Amino acid sequence: MEAIFRGALDPLIFIKMLVLQPLFYLSDDEVEFQVNDRRSFEEFVGLGVMNIIPDATTVAVFRERLRKAGVIGELVEMFEAYLRSQELQARGGQILDATLVPVPKQRNTRDKNMVIRAGRLP
Numbered sequence: 001m002e003a004i005f006r007g008a009l010d011p012l013i014f015i016k017m018l019v020l021q022p023l024f025y026l027s028d029d030e031v032e033f034q035v036n037d038r039r040s041f042e043e044f045v046g047l048g049v050m051n052i053i054p055d056a057t058t059v060a061v062f063r064e065r066l067r068k069a070g071v072i073g074e075l076v077e078m079f080e081a082y083l084r085s086q087e088l089q090a091r092g093g094q095i096l097d098a099t100l101v102p103v104p105k106q107r108n109t110r111d112k113n114m115v116i117r118a119g120r121l122p
Contacts, residue, residue, distance in 0.1 A: 009054060014062040016045040017054065019079060023092045028056035 020041060021031050035041045036053050047053060054062075066072045083089055088100045108116070115121070 009052075010046070011062070013045050013047065014054060014059060015075060017059055018063055018066075020044070023090055025092065028060045031059060032056045 017031050017035060020026060020034070021028075024031075024034070026034060032053060032055055035045055035047070042048070042051075042053075063072075066075070080090075083100065084103075087103050089103050090100055
């Protein structure tokens, strides 16, 4: 990762900002604004009130370096695998309602499963 990015901030901060973008449908400018504006976003990316928030151009440059290195897909897969291991899934949406939620679990009894397999309704 260091070969891709040599900067003053931890690359994980940028990766977390990139995670926020598709979840909340944010452009580079909007993710910069939201991390500056929302305490929850600031905490998620690992910054405090006194930290410098990366600007939109820096986020775009970082994403382009990841793209050129061919690691974006691998990072997305790792993130999704982590969520699955925690029984979570990412649900995108508007900023007001985007959240990580537990994955629903099926709780049919064996008898109900046999009825369902037989093509009948339990």
